[in-house]
Amino acid sequence: MTIKKKILLIDDDKDFLFATKLILEKGGYEVFMAEDGKTGVEMWKSVTPDLAIIDMMMETWGEGFEVLNKIRSTDTGKETPLFMLSAVDLQGPYNSFEPPPEFPKVNKVLQKPIKADDLLNYIAKALGSK
């Protein structure tokens, strides 16, 4: 039996977490969920996942970025693929978020809602190239 790869989901919307977890489990991953940034960072340390998906805007705008910073600054977080989830609403009409150059590396910015196939493809790609 192969060991399942671990994915950590950090999002303050319970339903979004659950729906995404179902998709990821079907894709053959072991899924861990955190409903806020603080728990997310703690779980990152205890679970050491192979990939994490972080919502850009949780309770407060910017919390997602703080989480990203904290994870990137841990020993295990330097090279692990990290995805960010963006809700379009703060981004104006162009649905895109361009991280500034000095920003910790984000491997992929995903738009909510995300198609199951796309999500699994991006993850497979990110984990395969590791």
Added chain:
Amino acid sequence: MTDKSGKPFILIIDDEEALRDGCSQVLEKAGYAVLTAEQGIEGIKLAREHVPDMAFIDLKMPNISGMEIIEILSRDIPDIVLVMITGFATIVSAVEAMQKGAYDYLPKPFNPDQLRALARRGLEHRNLKIETKRLRVEKDLMERNFITFVSHEMRSPLVVIMQYIEALNEIAGDRFDKDVKEIIERCRKRIQNLEELVEHWLDISRIEDGTFAQQKVSLSLDSIISRSVEEMIPVCRKRGISLETNIPQKLPQITGDAESLVRVFTNIIGNATKYTPEGGKITVTCQHDEFYINVSIADMGTGIPPDKLPLIFDPFFRCGGKNEKHSGSGLGLTFCKKIMESHKGCIAVSSKEGEGTTFVLTFPSQIDPERKRMGAVS
């Protein structure tokens, strides 16, 4: 400000003792709290200290005149209702007092009924003014909060429902029979439409409050048109419609935001595809003179009845009525109109039932800097 007992508060400034006392009595009996002052400086001091709701001010007094007092109080005390008392009411002095901020004037001699009536009317006026102000502030706040409200309270549930549908298909899609799959697909489609509607609605509010992100640069419309046409070719092909363009070689530059203009064009071409029958044609034609560039998008569709034509840019207006098979947010053309306005351009439509509809987009072209410097127009 009302006094402690909740009574409306009236100030009387008059150098005649008898008049002060008389007015005081009448107004106090009528249920108001009253303060009096013998002359201007004292009156202004009292007013600043006690902030009355209303003040009666004699026009002719030693030192500071009533007119000056009115000017000062209307500036210093928000929403105060000022009435000028005058022994020689002339139209000229009344008009001047009103211009300085008085609500009305009361000619001497007056009787208690007149005084009471004016006090009541003045205070009513004040309340209405305050209420109007409050409502306006509330309205502005609501408008500002609207965008945040829509994005959080309406978008988030839609996003979650879409995600659940994705999850449902992913975990059990292969076990569903045809009917179940179709139901789910229809749900997905309806949610998607609703999401688009919210998105368009947000865009329009953003354009209105000026937070819609546009990067205006110097650009040529032919690149915008080719991009839009390229984007729409698959839809046209699917529907068996041909899409032709007729654009002159050298177009003057315009100042615009490429992304939103492409959305305007794809929107209008998209509309045209919905109403043009199979085998039909959509033609995009571009013409220009020194000052304007006109782009017309003509279809061979069903056309729009003349009585509905003026309404098509209104939000949520639909030509086909409720049972229309064409889906859409009902905000597409409103969006186009707003974007055109934000480009100092305009959008017009003409249509003949059974023959087709033509939209014309007019853009001001950039004035050639060379020519502008020389001051030559022709």
